[in-house]
Amino acid sequence: MxxxxxYMFLLFLAGLLNAEIKEASQEGISIWTRRVIxxxxxxxxxxxxxxxxxxxxxxxxxxAGDVEKTxxxxxxxxxxxxxxxxxxxxxxxxxxxxxxxKGAVEGRKVGNAVRLKSxxxxxxxxxxxxxxxxxxxxxxxxxRGVYYGIRTLYQLLEMTLTPDKAIIPLVSVVDWPxxxxxxxxxFMTDEYLPWYASYKLNFSHLSAGLVPNPVKREENVRVRDMxxxxxxxHIRAFVEAFSITHLNFLDRYFGLYQAYPELAGKGEKAWxxxxxxxxxxxxxATNPLMVKVLTEIMESAAEQGAxxxxxxxxxxxxxxxxxxxxxxxxxxxxxxxxxxxxxKVREKYPDFVLRIFYAITPPKDKIIDFFSKIPIEVKLERCxxxxxxxxxxxxxxxxxxDEFAARGGWVATYDAQVRxxxxxxxxxxxxxxxxxxx
Numbered sequence: 515m516x517x518x519x520x521y522m523f524l525l526f527l528a529g530l531l532n533a534e535i536k537e538a539s540q541e542g543i544s545i546w547t548r549r550v551i552x553x554x555x556x557x558x559x560x561x562x563x564x565x566x567x568x569x570x571x572x573x574x575x576x577x578a579g580d581v582e583k584t585x586x587x588x589x590x591x592x593x594x595x596x597x598x599x600x601x602x603x604x605x606x607x608x609x610x611x612x613x614x615x616k617g618a619v620e621g622r623k624v625g626n627a628v629r630l631k632s633x634x635x636x637x638x639x640x641x642x643x644x645x646x647x648x649x650x651x652x653x654x655x656x657x658r659g660v661y662y663g664i665r666t667l668y669q670l671l672e673m674t675l676t677p678d679k680a681i682i683p684l685v686s687v688v689d690w691p692x693x694x695x696x697x698x699x700x701f702m703t704d705e706y707l708p709w710y711a712s713y714k715l716n717f718s719h720l721s722a723g724l725v726p727n728p729v730k731r732e733e734n735v736r737v738r739d740m741x742x743x744x745x746x747x748h749i750r751a752f753v754e755a756f757s758i759t760h761l762n763f764l765d766r767y768f769g770l771y772q773a774y775p776e777l778a779g780k781g782e783k784a785w786x787x788x789x790x791x792x793x794x795x796x797x798x799a800t801n802p803l804m805v806k807v808l809t810e811i812m813e814s815a816a817e818q819g820a821x822x823x824x825x826x827x828x829x830x831x832x833x834x835x836x837x838x839x840x841x842x843x844x845x846x847x848x849x850x851x852x853x854x855x856x857x858k859v860r861e862k863y864p865d866f867v868l869r870i871f872y873a874i875t876p877p878k879d880k881i882i883d884f885f886s887k888i889p890i891e892v893k894l895e896r897c898x899x900x901x902x903x904x905x906x907x908x909x910x911x912x913x914x915x916d917e918f919a920a921r922g923g924w925v926a927t928y929d930a931q932v933r934x935x936x937x938x939x940x941x942x943x944x945x946x947x948x949x950x951x952x
Contacts, residue, residue: 533565533605535647538683546683550669551713554689561684563647567593569603570680575611575620581657584749585664586610592668596675606682608667610652612660624653626688631655638716638751639690642667647684658751662689662714695753699928704746711750718747719755719824725811728769735807736814744819755822755869756815761848762786762796762828771795774803781835796828799847800838808855816863824869824895825852831874845874846884853892871895881914886921893924 538546538559546559572593574586589610590600611619617627626641633639640654640663652663666687674681697710697717710718724737737756747754762779764770771778778784779796786794797804812823827848833839839847849870856868870892888894896915919925 533563533569533647535561535563538562546670546685549673550666554666554687556688557685558687559683559685561644561647563606563682563684565606565680565682566603566678567597567675567680568599568601569605570601570682571603571607572600573607573609573620575609578611579657580749581661581751582611585661589664589668592672593675596672597677597680605648607649608652609649610660610664612657613653613655619651619653622649622651624651627653629688630659633688633690635691635694638662638694640666640687642685642687644684644686650682650684658716661711661751662691663687665712665714668712695926697753704743707746707750707752711752716751717753717755719757724756724758724815725764725768727767729764729773729807731773734814735810737811737818739818740815740820741818753822754820755824756820757824757826757869757871758811760794760826760829760873761799762794762830762832764797766794770797770807774807777801777803777807779832779834779836779839781833783833783835786830786832794829794832796832796834796844797848798834798836798839799844799851800834800836800842804848804851805854805858808852809858812855812859812866812868813862816859816866821863821865822867822869823856824871826871827852827873829873843880843884845872846880849884849888853889856892867891867893869893869895871897873897881912882917885914885918888918888923890918890921890923893926894918895926895928897928 538561542562543559547553547557550557570593572586572590574582578586589608593600609619609622613619613624613627613630617623622645624641624643626643630636630639630641636659637656638654638658640652640659642663643651643653645651650667652660652667654660654663666689670683670685671680691714695717697715699719720740720743724740725735726738729735737758740756744754758764759767765772765778777797779798784796784798786796808825815823825848827845833844834847842850852868852870856866859866868891870888872895894915896912915925
């Protein structure tokens with residue numbers, strides 16, 4: 515038995531002799547640092563291991579979930595593309611997975627595991643830990659964190675892997691995101707998903723075209739089948755907020771008022787007559803049917819696995835002139851309808867999250883009282899800045915959002931496209947809207 519252990523130890527030493535281990539120079543550390551975007555909060559490298567790619571082995575924990583498997587497959591593909599094969603060597607181990615309740619991955623304890631629990635947004639935090647000179651462990655409390663750790667390691671390796679040589683930095687990384695959601699508003703194309711995810715962007719809205727046309731009064735309003743779309747997002751740790759178009763666009767796009775004529779906003783002020791969206795009409799949001807329609811839409815999304823839904827309130831300053839809507843206010847009435855529908859959906863789906871998106875907010879003289887009535891669990895989204903002619907309009911310059919945030923509420927600002935002085939619209943992306951979350 516002792517001879518067997520001695521033999522294995524000698525083999526291990528022989529393997530190390532075939533690998534070059536050297537101290538990382540200051541210039542080398544700087545190069546490693548520049549390869550990682552975004553730069554981790556804590557990042558250090560003291561040594562580098564140079565060896566044949568065939569001497570490396572990649573191992574994913576037993577029982578890994580879909581997100582871990584996706585990240586692991588991306589790392590395998592990197593080796594396949596750069597070296598011609600997925601290695602299964604014996605000299606250097608890259609071990610990946612969610613930490614168990616003992617702070618270990620496959621029985622190997624991770625030194626900084628306890629720290630992860632105290633970090634901000636810790637479900638997305640991760641560790642990359644070098645153990646000795648022949649092992650690197652990528653670990654997190656959650657699959658999402660593991661995925662981001664894999665992407666950091668991917669960036670470190672992709673510039674050094676060749677068919678003949680691999681340079682592996684013996685790094686120590688502890689990282690977490692400052693914001694729980696990072697991404698764009700109205701990002702809807704699968705084409706860019708891998709690229710976005712590779713830089714740890716994790717948020718987008720899925721809007722437009724979700725509701726079948728036309729809406730029929732005798733049938734529940736349903737969104738189209740998006741299960742495949744959600745699955746593709748999920749495996750790259752994406753947060754996907756379902757949304758329909760602005761409430762005052764629902765009739766033109768989905769025939770809402772043909773099915774429910776009593777939901778059409780009353781009076782001339784209910785119509786939006788100015789460009790760029792003429793002929794839209796706000797709903798009579800105090801009508802109980804508004805809650806019914808929104809409940810059916812949200813439940814349809816929840817049935818498919820969506821747990822995050824954004825209600826886009828009417829765009830521009832139109833107002834239903836029925837007595838109740840005039841007394842309540844248009845955006846206030848639409849907000850209350852969305853919250854009432856959300857509460858009904860939560861009876862069946864208790865983890866269902868509501869977002870309310872504001873392009874126009876209530877008058878400032880009543881805004882504090884209005885926002886104080888919104889449940890703290892609701893996420894608020896606001897359009898950023900739009901410059902029309904020479905007059906800037908700041909939707910986010912509103913004390914109600916400050917009051918909600920001061921109570922501990924969640925508020926996001928979307929930096930909207932800018933309209934130039936000659937009236938032309940510019941978008942930062944040739945595939946459609948693509949605005950950053952701030």
